[in-house]
Amino acid sequence: MHNIEITDKIQMVDLKTQYRRIKTEINEAIIEVIESAAFINGPKVKEFQANLEAYLGVKHVIPCANGTDALQIALMALGLKPGDEVIVPSFTYVATAEVIALLQLKPIMVDVRSDTFDISAEIIEKAITPKTKAIVPVHLFGQCCEMEGILSVAERHNLFVIEDNAQAIGSDYTFKNGSSKKAGTIGHIGTTSFYPAKNLGAYGDGGAIFTNDKALSEQIRMIANHGQSKKYYHSVIGCNSRLDSIQAAILDIKLKYLDDYAHRRNKVADYYDSALKELNGIQIPYRHENSNHVFHQYTILVKNGKRDALRQYLNERGIPTMIYYPVPLNKQKAFEHYVDKALKLPVTEMLCDSVLSLPIHTETNDGLLKFITEAVKSFYD
Numbered sequence: 001m002h003n004i005e006i007t008d009k010i011q012m013v014d015l016k017t018q019y020r021r022i023k024t025e026i027n028e029a030i031i032e033v034i035e036s037a038a039f040i041n042g043p044k045v046k047e048f049q050a051n052l053e054a055y056l057g058v059k060h061v062i063p064c065a066n067g068t069d070a071l072q073i074a075l076m077a078l079g080l081k082p083g084d085e086v087i088v089p090s091f092t093y094v095a096t097a098e099v100i101a102l103l104q105l106k107p108i109m110v111d112v113r114s115d116t117f118d119i120s121a122e123i124i125e126k127a128i129t130p131k132t133k134a135i136v137p138v139h140l141f142g143q144c145c146e147m148e149g150i151l152s153v154a155e156r157h158n159l160f161v162i163e164d165n166a167q168a169i170g171s172d173y174t175f176k177n178g179s180s181k182k183a184g185t186i187g188h189i190g191t192t193s194f195y196p197a198k199n200l201g202a203y204g205d206g207g208a209i210f211t212n213d214k215a216l217s218e219q220i221r222m223i224a225n226h227g228q229s230k231k232y233y234h235s236v237i238g239c240n241s242r243l244d245s246i247q248a249a250i251l252d253i254k255l256k257y258l259d260d261y262a263h264r265r266n267k268v269a270d271y272y273d274s275a276l277k278e279l280n281g282i283q284i285p286y287r288h289e290n291s292n293h294v295f296h297q298y299t300i301l302v303k304n305g306k307r308d309a310l311r312q313y314l315n316e317r318g319i320p321t322m323i324y325y326p327v328p329l330n331k332q333k334a335f336e337h338y339v340d341k342a343l344k345l346p347v348t349e350m351l352c353d354s355v356l357s358l359p360i361h362t363e364t365n366d367g368l369l370k371f372i373t374e375a376v377k378s379f380y381d
């Protein structure tokens, strides 16, 4: 019975308990926006923008409606031509590649490293053609890609770098010379998502675009606002993508806790690491020397074709798990006209068959983690 009591509470992400801890502050901020009736582009949006710029150490943050729009607008700002090639990992969320296809650009899907699950300079270099114009590295699961190498390939081939930072906001990347930058502020443009389950989650949809380039920031802001240069004067075809004031007010409060949230996620990851590292059947997450991890997900690699059996075993014990991601993007039906059928990405395929994400969030406790890790260990007994 004791176990059932614990398992009743196990969730991949516990947003209700997180809310309860900051409820008074959040409720007051929401009511303030409602009473001001400044729902769209109100002062809260500008305050959050300024606070996020300061937190990230980036010159320009442009809030928008969601992380997918952020990627789309970033690409639109580059002035690319139909058929231009954009390199993306095949092991990512669909949004990263979807927006490329939507803009009539060509997604060039590449494999990832089997340790970091991210793309690398070597992988990118092999995929470059005269038509390549941009690279979209994805800081998957909360840790930066090997950006120094990626930036140098990009520079050599004159390519734009757009970081899909939906999963790694708050993570720091350290260069060989010792300087460091926040994830999403390293390339030409960075994008993020404030989807509720993301590390900096709103209570609805939201997203943002980051850049240090003034001209790009102006272009991005214009595109996100109907291509408008001055009220009712439209210079380019844009879209309507806004972060609403209530979400901005919520995010502005949660931003103050972001480092604490990352710390809490790291404590969960440390617990999992030490409990699971001795299991031969499992590869625990790679820890990059040059990037700290904010553990959007704690994703293990389950060896010997045992992933689905382990998942089932944990599920029977009330422990939820998720598979991010079950199908390589190049194998998705939606992309059949964009990728060569014969394209083989062996690491991505192996990962899709082997990865398993365990519950990780800001509200766990040692009892819960013990229960989860004991269950994983007992599968291997």
Ligand SMILES: *Cc1c(COP(=O)(O)O)cnc(C)c1O
Binding pocket: 066, 067, 068, 069, 092, 093, 095, 096, 138, 164, 166, 167, 192, 193, 194, 195, 205, 206, 207
């Ligand atoms: C969540 C996510 C997105 C999309 O964000 P939305 O706000 O849901 O549109 C894009 N890329 C990655 C890697 C993501 O995890």
